[in-house]
Amino acid sequence: MEYLRLAVKNLLRRKTRTLLTLVGIGVAIAVLYSLLEFQRGYERGLNAEINQLGAQIMVVPKGCPYEAATIVLHGGKWPRYMEESYFEKIIATPGVSQAAPILMDAMINPATHDNKIFLGITEAYGALRPAWQIDGAAFSGPAAREVILGTSIAEKLRLKPGDTFRLRQDAAGRAAGKDDADLTVVGVLARTRSQDDGFIFMPLHTLQTLFKLPGKIVVVLVRAENIDAPSLERTTQALRDLGGNMNIFPLSELLNNAAQLMQVTKVFVLAIVLVAIAIGAAGVLNTILMAVFERMQEIGMMKAIGASPADIFALIWTETVLLCAAGGLFGIGIAVTSARGIEWFLRRAMASQFSQLPETALIGVSPGVILLCIGLSVALGVLAGFYPAWRASAVKPIEAIRGAN
Amino acid sequence: MTTPILEARDVWRSYQRGAETIHALAGMSLTVQPGEMVGIVGRSGSGKTTFLNQVGCLDTPTKGTITLCGTDVTGMPEKELVAFRRDHIGFIFQLFYLIPTLTAVENVELPMIFARERDRRARAREALARVGLSEIHALPHQLNGGDMQRVAIARALVRKPRLLLADEPTGRLEHGARVAIMEIFRGLRAEGLGIILVTHDPTLAAETDRIIELRDGRIVDERKAG
Numbered sequence: 001m002e003y004l005r006l007a008v009k010n011l012l013r014r015k016t017r018t019l020l021t022l023v024g025i026g027v028a029i030a031v032l033y034s035l036l037e038f039q040r041g042y043e044r045g046l047n048a049e050i051n052q053l054g055a056q057i058m059v060v061p062k063g064c065p066y067e068a069a070t071i072v073l074h075g076g077k078w079p080r081y082m083e084e085s086y087f088e089k090i091i092a093t094p095g096v097s098q099a100a101p102i103l104m105d106a107m108i109n110p111a112t113h114d115n116k117i118f119l120g121i122t123e124a125y126g127a128l129r130p131a132w133q134i135d136g137a138a139f140s141g142p143a144a145r146e147v148i149l150g151t152s153i154a155e156k157l158r159l160k161p162g163d164t165f166r167l168r169q170d171a172a173g174r175a176a177g178k179d180d181a182d183l184t185v186v187g188v189l190a191r192t193r194s195q196d197d198g199f200i201f202m203p204l205h206t207l208q209t210l211f212k213l214p215g216k217i218v219v220v221l222v223r224a225e226n227i228d229a230p231s232l233e234r235t236t237q238a239l240r241d242l243g244g245n246m247n248i249f250p251l252s253e254l255l256n257n258a259a260q261l262m263q264v265t266k267v268f269v270l271a272i273v274l275v276a277i278a279i280g281a282a283g284v285l286n287t288i289l290m291a292v293f294e295r296m297q298e299i300g301m302m303k304a305i306g307a308s309p310a311d312i313f314a315l316i317w318t319e320t321v322l323l324c325a326a327g328g329l330f331g332i333g334i335a336v337t338s339a340r341g342i343e344w345f346l347r348r349a350m351a352s353q354f355s356q357l358p359e360t361a362l363i364g365v366s367p368g369v370i371l372l373c374i375g376l377s378v379a380l381g382v383l384a385g386f387y388p389a390w391r392a393s394a395v396k397p398i399e400a401i402r403g404a405n
Numbered sequence: 406m407t408t409p410i411l412e413a414r415d416v417w418r419s420y421q422r423g424a425e426t427i428h429a430l431a432g433m434s435l436t437v438q439p440g441e442m443v444g445i446v447g448r449s450g451s452g453k454t455t456f457l458n459q460v461g462c463l464d465t466p467t468k469g470t471i472t473l474c475g476t477d478v479t480g481m482p483e484k485e486l487v488a489f490r491r492d493h494i495g496f497i498f499q500l501f502y503l504i505p506t507l508t509a510v511e512n513v514e515l516p517m518i519f520a521r522e523r524d525r526r527a528r529a530r531e532a533l534a535r536v537g538l539s540e541i542h543a544l545p546h547q548l549n550g551g552d553m554q555r556v557a558i559a560r561a562l563v564r565k566p567r568l569l570l571a572d573e574p575t576g577r578l579e580h581g582a583r584v585a586i587m588e589i590f591r592g593l594r595a596e597g598l599g600i601i602l603v604t605h606d607p608t609l610a611a612e613t614d615r616i617i618e619l620r621d622g623r624i625v626d627e628r629k630a631g
Contacts, residue, residue, distance in 0.1 A: 002518045009506040301502035304463060305560060306491030306519040308484065398458045401498060 007319040014291065018323065021287045025327025025377060026334060028276040033335040033373045034342045034363055035273060039266050041362030046255060049195060054128030055100070055221035056232055058249045059090060059239060068219065068247065069254045076117065077106040081216035082246060084204075089242050090220050095235030098223040100124040103204055105211050107170050116153070119199050120207030120217075128221060129196070136161030136187030143205040148187040152197040159185050165200070167210065179210050277376070280327070281384040288320050288388040299392050300400025309393035316392045320385025321378055328377025332370055339363040408475045410568045410599035411437040411460055416469035418455050418622070429455040430466070431622040437568070442590060442600040444613035444630060452622035453603045454572060460601065461570045462490040474567050491520055495561030499573035501553045503545040509533060509556045510541040516564050532559035536589050551582025558589060569593060569600045575609055587612050 011018045060068035061080040071078040087101040103120035119125075122142065126132060139146050147165045149157070159165060163185045169178045183202065191197060208214050224235045232250060239248040292299070299312055307315075335342065343363045418430040430452045437443050445453050458464040460471055462478055470479045474493055478486060503512045513529035522528075533541050536555040545553055554574060561569060571590075575583040587609065594600055594614075602613055610616050611630050618626035 006504075006507075006518075009504075013506050297500070298502055298504060301496075301498065302515065302519070303487075304461065304490070304496045304498075305516045306487065306564070308487045308519070311519050397463045398454075401502070 003315050003318045004322065006315060007322050010291070010295075010315075010319055011323060017287055017291075021283055021323060022327045022330055024283050025277075025280045025324055025380065026330035028273065028280045029328045029331025029373050029377055030334040030338075030342075031276065031331075032270075032273045032376070033332050033369060034339070034346065035266065035269050036369045036372070037335070037339075037363040037366060038343070038346050039262055040366060040369065041364060042262055043255075045362060054130075054223060056224050056227055056251055057222040057236060057239065058247075058251060058254075059086075059099075059220040059222060060218070060247050060249060062245045062247055069249065069251075071104065071218070076104070076115075077108070078104065078218060081213065081218060082220075082244070084208075084215045084217050086242075086244060086246070087217065087220055089244075090222060090239065093235070093238050093242065095225055095231060095238055096222055097225040098124060098127050100128050100221045101204060101217040102219050102221065103207050103211075103213060103216060104218045105207065105213070107173065109170070115198075117199050118207055118211070119201050120204035121201055122204050125201075125221075128223060132192070132196075133190035134187035135190065136185070139186065139203045142203050143209070144186075144203055145181060145183045145206060146186045146202065147183045148189065148201040149185060150189050150197040150199045150201075151191045153200055154185075154188040159188075161185055161187055173211075176212060178212050181210055277380060281380050284320060284324060284327075284380065284384040285387060288316065288323070288385060289391065291319075292316060292388045292392045295392075296395060296400040299395045300397040303395065303397040304401070312395070313389045313393035316389035317382070317385045320388065321381035324377045324381030324384065325374065328374045328380075331377075332373055335363070336365055407439055409436045409438050409472075410441075410474055411435065411601070412470075412472040413456075413460060414470045414472075416456070416459055416466045416471060418452075418459060418464065419467045428622050430459065432469070433619075433622065433624060434469075435617065435624070437599040437601060439567070439599055440594055440597045441615070442594045442602060442613040444610035444616045445601060445603045445619060446605065446607070446610050446616060447619035451619040453619055455622070456619070457570050457572055457601065457603055460568070461494055461496060462486045491516065492564065493567050495564070495566035495569045497554070497557050497561050497569065497571040497574045499576040501545070501550075501557045503553055503556055503560075505545050508542045508544055509538060509548065509552075509559075512545070512556055513559045513563050516560060520564060522564075528563055529559070532563040535559065535562065537585075549582070550578050551585055554578060554582065554586055555589070558586070562593070567599060569598050571600065571602045573604055573606075574602065575604070575606065583609070 058069060061082045063080045068078060068080075084101060087099065090096060091099045101122060102125065105118045107116045108114070126138065134148060136148070139148070149159060149165070154160065157165070165183045165185050167181045167183060169180055183206075189196060204217070208216060222235075222239070224232055226232070232252070236248055236250050302312060339361070343361065346362075413433060413435045416430050416433045417428060420427045420429060433452070433456055435443070445456065447453050455464070459466050460473070462473075462481075466479065470477055472478070473489070476489065478489060481489065504515070507515075510526065510529045510533060513532050514525040517525040517528065530541060533556070536559045538552055538555045538559065540548065540552065545556070548556065575586050578586065590600060590602070591612070602609065604610055613630045616626075616628050616630050617624055
């Protein structure tokens with residue numbers, strides 16, 4: 001305890017130097033914490049999104065399956081379609097419990113990048129969303145001119161059940177002969193904290209009519225009867241055996257692939273962060289070593305009045321560990337308080353690799369990651385402090401004191 | 406018969422500089438009794454500080470024996486030497502070497518921290534009172550030279566050593582502070598402490614019981630002071 005107090009006082013002796021070293025470690029730890037949290041958040045978010053889909057298998061038209069998965073997870077425009085009739089084959093496949101055909105389209109305002117994402121669904125979609133709570137009513141029929149709004153889009157458009165949603169096609173839509181329409185808002189979803197909050201749902205046939213895509217769908221979400229791996233494998237194979245120009249895509253595969261991609265990125269970024277931490281360690285070593293050299297006479301005096309080499313070693317080591325631990329805590333503090341800003345930056349920086357990241361907050365507060373970062377900071381202090389502490393403990397009192405005279 | 410606090414017998418300290426052997430101490434012998442204050446004088450390089458380091462267990466003689474409080478410390482292992490030094494010897498330096506971020510009383514507590522002793526604050530206050538310093542919570546830079554040396558003396562005394570080694574203790578002090586510090590030394594002598602005082606200052610040396618003059622690591626003169 002006394003050593004801790006002495007260490008604090010010694011560190012405060014040169015405040016600027018201590019602060020700069022602490023900030024150096026803090027920044028490296030903040031980056032590390034953010035990346036680890038980002039990765040955890042990404043996996044957590046993706047998992048949650050996939051779980052919220054309520055399905056285990058995705059059937060999409062041929063094309064990049066990851067792109068298709070991203071569109072399905074987050075909504076968007078993907079001009080690849082399959083025939084609705086194909087859905088009948090899917091639902092009849094052994095091992096399939098439920099299946100929901102979906103048509104998806106979007107209107108994007110190029111000036112504001114404001115998206116309106118439309119999902120054409122059937123009653124089967126509701127079966128995949130047992131937790132849905134609708135303020136209002138379900139669609140009155142399979143071709144009703146009605147919409148159900150996700151809570152975010154309803155707030156944004158300031159619409160409530162009973163209001164009219166005015167669908168006005170953009171220039172491209174009009175050029176393609178798509179229709180404007182006034183649709184009744186029959187329901188608004190209670191907040192799901194998923195991608196559904198931003199979607200505009202309408203009956204499948206209504207969307208097909210308004211967007212001039214008769215008989216087309218973009219994806220079929222499939223819920224299997226049994227979700228153990230061998231059963232899923234069999235169901236997937238059975239769907240593949242149906243033939244057609246389709247991709248049969250188990251969502252666990254998507255999760256694994258995304259995790260692998262994230263892992264590769266993480267390894268690369270971690271390598272950079274570790275280099276930053278190593279530089280930080282060199283900075284700490286330099287700072288403490290400099291302090292030891294400056295305090296040679298003082299260390300000599302301490303030995304003369306009864307400090308053993310072990311006492312001096314412990315004193316200097318405590319200072320280093322304390323400095324690094326404080327830097328680590330500072331870094332975690334930065335990361336947690338600036339989580340939104342850091343997340344915004346990372347989302348932008350990683351946009352090229354991950355076309356769509358989960359909507360949920362990716363950087364949060366995880367005790368495990370905090371402990372890991374603090375542990376790493378302390379380990380950094382233990383390593384960086386060893387040499388200066390050893391040098392200090394080996395000081396010969398006479399030579400040290402004589403050096404000042 | 407009282408056991409001498411220090412018995413140094415034929416102490417040599419030699420260094421190798423290239424092919425040349427330098428004898429910083431060349432057969433120095435000295436006995437200090439309890440309650441005796443010995444002044445060591447001599448020019449720079451005469452071996453005064455080297456001798457102080459030998460008897461202070463900060464260095465090991467090349468040859469000869471040093472017996473402190475009846476214990477032969479020559480060849481004692483480093484760990485035991487540290488403990489012996491901590492328990493029996495007090496050091497006072499010309500440049501005080503107070504820790505600038507610690508208050509006077511905290512500086513005095515330091516030797517007790519290293520000795521893992523309890524009740525430190527009360528004993529540090531007591532030691533400071535003994536040297537007549539009342540500003541116990543002042544930082545070193547808030548004190549004058551004389552008061553800084555009082556803190557250093559209190560630090561040396563706090564663990565009740567038998568032998569006090571002072572290397573130019575008044576070298577950086579004004580006349581008034583010098584007089585006050587010598588008054589403290591006289592008081593300590595009266596309490597039975599053995600004191601070895603290394604100095605260039607003839608008036609300070611004159612205050613001791615015996616003056617030893619060194620030249621080239623040997624005693625060239627020994628006389629009663631005053």
